[in-house]
Amino acid sequence: MKRSDAIKFHTEEAAALDRLAAAAPGTPGGRQCASLARDHRSMADAARVGDYDTDLED
Numbered sequence: 001m002k003r004s005d006a007i008k009f010h011t012e013e014a015a016a017l018d019r020l021a022a023a024a025p026g027t028p029g030g031r032q033c034a035s036l037a038r039d040h041r042s043m044a045d046a047a048r049v050g051d052y053d054t055d056l057e058d
Contacts, residue, residue, distance in 0.1 A: 003047055003056040010044035013037075 017037035024030035046052045 001054070001056055003052075003058055006047040006052060006056055007044050010040040010047065014040035014044065 014037045017033045017040065021030045021033035021037060024033070043052070047056060050056075
């Protein structure tokens with residue numbers, strides 16, 4: 001997988017999960033979506049700095 005594809009994927013997933021969390025604030029589902037969004041942002045950051053869990057093509 002290309003580094004840019006991994007960053008794009010995780011960024012888009014985080015945005016989608018943020019929208020879901022905003023639609024259900026304060027609920028267990030909303031909190032879970034917010035947590036998953038944070039995870040995806042962390043994975044995008046890891047891909048940017050080369051600390052991703054699999055090797056990425058540049």
